Amino acid sequence: MRKVFFMLLVVLLTLSMAASGAPKGDxxxxxxxxxxxxxxxxxxxxxxxxxxxxxxxxxxxxxxxxxxxxxxxxxxxxxxxxxxxxxxxxxxxxxxxxxxxxxxxxxxxxxxxxxxxxxxxxxxxxxxxxxxxxxxxxxxxxxxxxPSARQQGAIMANFAVKEKGLKKFGIIYNQANAYSVSLLEPFKDAARQAGAQILVEVPYQPTDRDFKTMLNKIVSAGVDAIYAPNYTQELILITQQARAIGFEGQLICGLDACPPFPALCGPESNGIIYINNITETxxxxxxxxxxxxxxxxxxxxxxxxxxxxxxxxxxxxxxxxxxxxxxxxxxxxxxxxxxxxxxxxxxxPKTHQTKGLEMVMHEIENQLPKMLKRYAVPE
Structure with a gap:
């Protein structure tokens, strides 16, 4: 009986040791x-x-x-x-x-x-x-x-004004979309601080698909660039319609102009400047x-x-x-x-956001991304 008890004890101890030394579940x-x-x-x-x-x-x-x-x-x-x-x-x-x-x-x-x-x-x-x-x-x-909306908006504005020499901006944005709205004030503040003007802002509804009247209002204000921080499907329509009404100025866009946007939009996307987390090269x-x-x-x-x-x-x-x-x-x-x-x-730790993380400015050329410059996030 003692022998059986001893053997059981050894088995239990062995299993216990194995369990403690083995990895847990997934x-x-x-x-x-x-x-x-x-x-x-x-x-x-x-x-x-x-x-x-x-x-x-x-x-x-x-x-x-x-x-x-x-x-x-x-x-x-x-x-x-x-x-x-x-x-x-x-x-x-x-x-x-x-x-x-x-x-x-x-x-x-x-x-x-x-x-x-x-x-x-x-x-x-x-x-x-x-x-x-x-x-x-x-x-x-x-x-x-x-980078946060505040940081990304500042990067795009500083690049547009200081690197591309753009001075007069119009803005078209989805007023019901938190992403689109969050990128407005940071861009406007940074652009003005860099010496540029915001001539006109045009909000639209999520259900809007015809943007030509809105874009004509922006173009007639005499802008040399349109800032469009919008989701991909809306951005495709805005880009195509801006070119259709004859706007030849600069379009500046957020992350949604990254691939696959150029392929989806077509040749009208050429010349767009946009921000990205990476460079594909x-x-x-x-x-x-x-x-x-x-x-x-x-x-x-x-x-x-x-x-x-x-x-x-x-x-x-x-x-x-x-x-x-x-x-x-x-x-x-x-x-x-x-x-x-x-x-x-x-x-x-004070914001739970990234600190000092660079982003990459690109231009669409032949419907492909062309890296322009790594840009530090303004602190």
């Missing part, structure tokens, strides 16, 4: 993106980039011997869908972190709710309201992993674009690389502090000098 990361809605071209690219990085990480052995598993929820570009999915990830799926969307309306809706949970959200919605409260302090769990980025194209038949756009970098960052910090969401949040808040494909990434 590390679970949430991904909250629009997969089937009106901004699905953005959300699917973030998901694809994160998944590409995940596959690289797992193929190399995972994080401290553990695999990463990503759970994606489709927001369908609907705020309530996003809120429901966010809550499920925090309460049911027990994720260590969430890769958030590049869509301001969704981010703004999630931000106050995120205060109820201890799960960090690493997202790309550039509106300050996604990361910052009205009192100027950051939401504890919301983080932005590209860098060797590592070029290599991933080519491999992704070969495997899927699709093009990897800038949102792909945002998702890629954030998944790599999560693997790094979880490898250092473990997968407890509170520890992950603290590590993300204090991230410094991470060299990603979208630049050298540091998070400012």
């Amino acid at each position: 590390i679970v990361i949430g991904c909250l993106q629009d997969i089937t809605g009106v901004t699905s071209t953005l959300g699917k690219m973030v998901q694809e980039g994160a998944n590409w990085a995940l596959n690289e990480i797992n193929a190399a052995g995972g994080v401290n011997g553990r695999k990463i598993r990503m759970i994606t929820y489709d927001t369908k570009a609907d705020v309530q869908e996003a809120i429901n999915a966010f809550t499920r990830m925090c309460t049911r799926d027990r994720v260590s972190a969430i890769i958030g969307p590049p869509v301001a309306n969704i981010g703004i809706a999630i931000a106050p709710i995120s205060e109820n949970y201890d799960v960090p959200v690493l997202g790309f919605a550039i509106d300050d309201r996604v990361t910052m409260k009205d009192d100027g302090t950051p939401y504890k769990n919301m983080f932005l992993f590209q 860098e060797p590592q980025i070029q290599g991933i674009i080519a491999e992704y194209k070969q495997k899927t038949g699709n093009d990897a756009t800038n949102k792909f690389f945002l998702g890629y970098d954030v998944m790599k960052i999560l693997a790094k910090v979880i490898g250092e502090v473990g997968d407890n969401p509170v520890a992950v949040r603290a590590a993300v808040e204090n991230l410094k000098g991470y060299q990603g494909l979208t630049g050298n990434i540091t998070i400012d």
Whole structure:
């Protein structure tokens, strides 16, 4: 009897030691993106980039011997869908972190709710309201992993005025879209500080498709440039109609003029100046674009690389502090000098936004992106 008891004790101790020394289960990361809605071209690219990085990480052995598993929820570009999915990830799926969307309306809706949970959200919605409260302090769990609207607007304005010599601007924007609106004041403020004038501003509704009357109003004001911080489908129509009415001046656009916009818009896109997180001619980025194209038949756009970098960052910090969401949040808040494909990434603990992250100004030439200059974010 004693012998049997001893053998059972040895077995139990062996199993206990093996369990304590073995890796735990999968590390679970949430991904909250629009997969089937009106901004699905953005959300699917973030998901694809994160998944590409995940596959690289797992193929190399995972994080401290553990695999990463990503759970994606489709927001369908609907705020309530996003809120429901966010809550499920925090309460049911027990994720260590969430890769958030590049869509301001969704981010703004999630931000106050995120205060109820201890799960960090690493997202790309550039509106300050996604990361910052009205009192100027950051939401504890919301983080932005590209330059904010304030920073991007300032970059575009400074480049347009100081590098291109443009002085008279008209603006056309979607007044119901948080992304479009968030880029207005930063651009206007920086342009005026650089010595330029804002001659006319024309808002439009999300349902508008005929912009010719609005564009004629802008052109007749005597502008030499039109600033159009709008989503891709609207931007295609605005660009084509601006050229159709004979406007030969400069069009300045945000991230939505990145590929695949030039191919979708056609030759009317030539000459547009726009901002991007990456330049497609860098060797590592070029290599991933080519491999992704070969495997899927699709093009990897800038949102792909945002998702890629954030998944790599999560693997790094979880490898250092473990997968407890509170520890992950603290590590993300204090991230410094991470060299990603979208630049050298540091998070400012005072804002939960990137600090000093460069962006790349491009011009569309023969419907292809031509890099003009890396531009530092004004501090």
